[in-house]
Amino acid sequence: MRADRGKALIVLLGEVLALPSERRAAYVDEVCGDDTGLKAELLRLIESADEAENIGFFADLGRRVQDVLQPPEEFRVGERIGPYELEGIAGRGGMGVVYRARDLTLQRPVALKFLTGPLLANTESRQRFLNEARAAAGLGHPNICTVYEINEHAGTPFIAMAFIDGVSLKELEKKGPLDLAEALRLGMQICEGLQAAHEKGIVHRDIKPANLMISSHGRLIITDFGLAKLPGTDDLSKSGTTRGTVAYMSPEQALGKEVDPRSDLWSLGVVLYEMFTAARPFEGRSEYEVIQAILNGDPRPMESIRSDIPKELRGLVYRLLARKPRDRYVSAQAVLVELRAIDSTVRLRMEMTRVAQSMPSIAVLPFVNMSADPENDFFCEGLAEELINDLANVSGLRVVARTSSFAFKNKALNVQEIGRKLQVDHILEGSVRKAGRQVRIVAQLVNAADGYHIWSQRYDRVLDDVFDVQDELALNIVEVLKIKLLGSQKAEILKHTTTNGQAFELYLKARFHWNRRTQQDLEQAAELAEQALSLDPDYAKALSCLADCRMLTGLYGYRRGADVYPLAREAAQRAIDLDPFLEEAYSSLGASRAFCDWDWAGAERACRKAISLNSNYSTGHSFFAGFILAAQRRVDEALNEIAIAQQIDPLSFVIQTASGIIQWQARQYEKAFETASRVIEQNPRFWLAFALRGLVYEQWEQFEDAIQAFEKANELAGSRSSTLGLGMLGHALASAGRNKHAEAVLSAMDDDSDGRYASPYDRAVICVGLGRVDAALDWLERSVDDRSSWTALVNVDPRFERLEGLPRFAVIRASMNLGD
């Protein structure tokens, strides 16, 4: 076909196809005239157009063409490599392809990473790499990806590691900056992983979002440890393989100098910066510019990107990004400590905001002066101000401060607009009309969402003393509003709580610390509760919080139960006297009845009362199950009760672990182990879960595993915890035949220089492990006298099984009213 003829054909085809199909034939006839060749070609093309459309030719071809890019052929799905069967491609790292595979022997998913390229051709560098990777493989840590083996397949080295079902931080960040609390949580986990590696002298060298995975359970896992030192890859000048990652490279790394753990801290700084802001601290249009910025520039101020990052946190990030390593933190541990502190501040702030936002809220507008005399403005504003002050003292109500409310004076805004601006759901407005000595005041409560009047009241008074009228009106209106805004029931309960806003705030802070359960926090919580009580001695909730703090101090073995339970009982009883509907107080009362008075029936009544008052009170169910029922060997009931607690609060690690401990007490070791593993998967920092795992290992006589678990638990619990974990460790050491070590743990308990209460129960645990039965019984007797934590649980503690049948043991149990 000649070119011009082809061109003409295409033009004609375009014209024909633009016509409706019924007019096409006539048009073809017209334009082709006698040129039958042209006509035939044109008709064929028209037919092709219809046919192509009908069979979906282009869609089909397009799909196949786009299928072009498939996984490489070297390894195919279903192929076997040693014990592994390839299932697909999981991703691609800087060094090669990562496959998803299944370990057919152990029946677990694995990720296989093949390392390719000329880098490994040289045997010496390959050996160096393998050594280094093997060292990193030895890092068993929940925040570091577990390496199963390093091997070769057809001359290509590969690493088999844990398959992480999750996403990388890089992907997560594509959605924008992370929520503050989430970023902190992840940041702390990075620190934990780094610390573990740094302690063993291993530097990651390539900390970046793509190497930080977040499992589907939310755990952060650092991958590619020990891989960054692949010969060649740490040399920036050599190749483009570092492309895109210079942004995370520390200044010393960029200069090709020797790096130490502090280089990882620098990279961590960039990662944190990016999590918080979704931007990078050092940017440039090219790699060269980025490196220049890293070497010579200052990080872009975070506050210019996001306003809600606390100052302390910005400071921490900037310090990580210090150009000189010595100006950074000394270790990941130091960063972690600081992050934890910031985290608790952030949480407290969030908690207070949350409480504030869930409360009904009101803004009081200055009353409108309807009389001619401008003097009355003073009265109008004064009345509103008085109302604001009085309302501010009502607990459970958020009141907009005077300046904000008064900003709308003389502004032509309707209440809905004002409500939106002040973020309140109620507006109180009113008017004052004065004639001679007569004053008429109208007050109305308006729903800010729809502008409807909820309540309105007229007051006619004789104005003898302005202030008297103000006081009276304010009190009157506040009383009405309490009922209107909080409901009659809550207004009633207000009597038992507090009208003192400061006391309320102290109480909130106290509960915040109480929730954290460490000895330090419990002490702080008790102190805050006492402060609240000094402002309002009849504040039932603060009393109940105080009771809870003291109760837990005993229960967790931070102090002698005999010292704290009576105090708990007293506070709980007073709280109940003030407010008989306070469920928490009954739990504390129950605990003291059980563990101080050995009054099991009384304890059960109190617990059931707590649960009946609020069936959603998960802590009540959990406490009843784990302590009252379990101690009485009523394990089936205990398991039922804890199951209810889990239903109410499925995410609580405390409750989950408590259920595992009951399973352990019920000798259901498989289940207990599963429970522990599940909690650890969700929260690898929860010490009690590791302790539980250790307790199970012990029963399986895997003593070394038990010892490891207890060591981990104690490390996580920290030095300020109770001796519970030490008792466990000592027992495991003794069981493993490491008597000397067990004795050392036992005598370490004698050292109370740090003010730690060494529980006789925990000493008894170690003694029984050492086979020193008499000493164990001596300590148990002491434990009963001391009312030490867990003493009553001796009844179900598998470790004390060997004492069954001994007369002294029977006496001890009977002394706690736990005889058969």
Next chain:
Amino acid sequence: MNSEDQTGDITRHLHAIEAAEGPAFARLFSLVYNEMYRIAAAQRARWNGDFTLNTTALVHEVYEKLSRSPNPGWESRAHFFAVAARAMRQVLYTYAEQKNALKRGGEVQRVSLDDEEREPAGDVTFSDEQSLQLMAMEDALRRLEAHSPRESRIVECRFYLGLSVEETAEAMGISTATVKRGWAVAKAWLYNEIK
């Protein structure tokens, strides 16, 4: 199908582009092509079996990457797309060629338009049928191009790049009606050639 070595083929292709569109376009084309080829090769390894190439995502990645250089070389985003469409066609064709070369038992040659080091792309795995379809498509497209370059540009945008009618119109600076009509014509033409 031609049997010259691919480097030569691409070089000739580049010369053709330069002759038709001028040296600036050719430079830009080679830049975009290289980047696209590199990213596609990297992406390929990430994909599972059921994956189909998301050409739009690929082009966006290339765009973003190249935009960061101080003087990317295109006047507008639309201009870039016009270049990218051409480059995408070339990338896919290159894969088809490699496949064909492998089938013939020949060694895969590194395809490069400049001296920049690049990952070897050897492991292309699409079926013989796919590769033949693609090469047939390329042949037909070249013939169409000889008669009507505009229609062939439209095919590049719509078929290889996955642009919508509107996006194609914007990239080429023509009306959507023209795109629709050209697309219908090109489909009829190509199907007639290939079927």
